[in-house]
Amino acid sequence: MGTKLPCTGSHEGSGTVVAVGSSVKNFQAGDRVMAGIIYHPCGTCGDCRGPETFTQYCTNAAYCGVKDADGYFAEYARIDSRWAAKLPDKVSFETAAPLSCAGCTVYKGVLLAGLKKGEWLALVGSGGGLGHLGVQFAKALGLNVVGVDARGEGLDLTRKGGADLVVDARKGDEAVVKEVKKVTNGEGVAATVNISDAKTAAATSCAITRMHGTVVQVAQPDNVTIPFQELIFRDIRLRGSLICSAQEANDMLQLVAKHNISVNVNAFKGLGEMEKLIELAESGKMKGKGIVIMDQSQIDTEGNGVV
Secondary structure (H helix, E strand, C coil): CCCCCCCCCCCCEEEECCCCCCCCCCCCCCCEEEECCEECCCCCCHHHHCCCCCCCCCCCCEEECCEEECCCCCCCCCCCHHHCEECCCCCCHHHHHHHHHHHHHHHHHHHHCCCCCCCEEEEECCCCCCHHHHHHHHHHCCCEEEEEECCHHHHHHHHHHCCCEEEEHHHCHHHHHHHHHHCCCCCCEEEEEECCCCCCHHHHHHHCEEEEEEEEECCCCCCCCCCHHHHHCCCCEEEECCCCCHHHHHHHHHHHHHHCCCCCEEEEECHHHHHHHHHHHHHCCCCCEEEEECCHHHHHHHHCCCC
């Protein structure tokens, strides 16, 4: 993404405010916050102006840990108050950090599906770092959920998240479609969120979605490949999604607190364990999200019931 070095990595963070700028009115020292990836949005482009349900991201902004702004692998980090969110008392730092991007991203995908309570939503890649959150968000919003994954670890997390139907993608598209149609009156789900970057994942997402249904593409492979029959003969509506707005992030945190939504975290203490985190992430065996704890004392304070 054009990252210029040196740049402190990590675009997902949470912590305690130690100081605020003179223009900041909505936060004060001592606030527990989820830090956003966006830094210094322009405030004038279409996405900055809104409306909330339409915004994607400011193309003129810097991005913490990614482009033109340092991230959260640090003892202190500078964040933009317009893209930060206060943490409800019930939401821990360890839960909040992965929510700041992974959570915001899949939450937006679920919202864009545009479904009502009781309708069927599928998530392809349901057992990954984003997917296992998406399953829980969808259930909390009253949806029936199909989880599709191709890893044993991912299928386990999908079940843990409460999916109504869990399907192993390794069985092949024909078998996956058959299982999905069994629980959806032979039609397929009303909408699918694709979080898998596997070459066939987008096609699978369309195949399990009913005619005139919606597929929200969240995964970012080099190319998204879909058979023309899905788009033309079955009128599948495809749309892309990246991240939710600041207000939607606050709404997400309230949902997390209300429904006790959990993030399956793999915690490492300090930057000295970064290599272990990378090895786990690249092994394909990680369950959920990896985090680095920069200040153990804040975690200990939460554990003692002090927030």
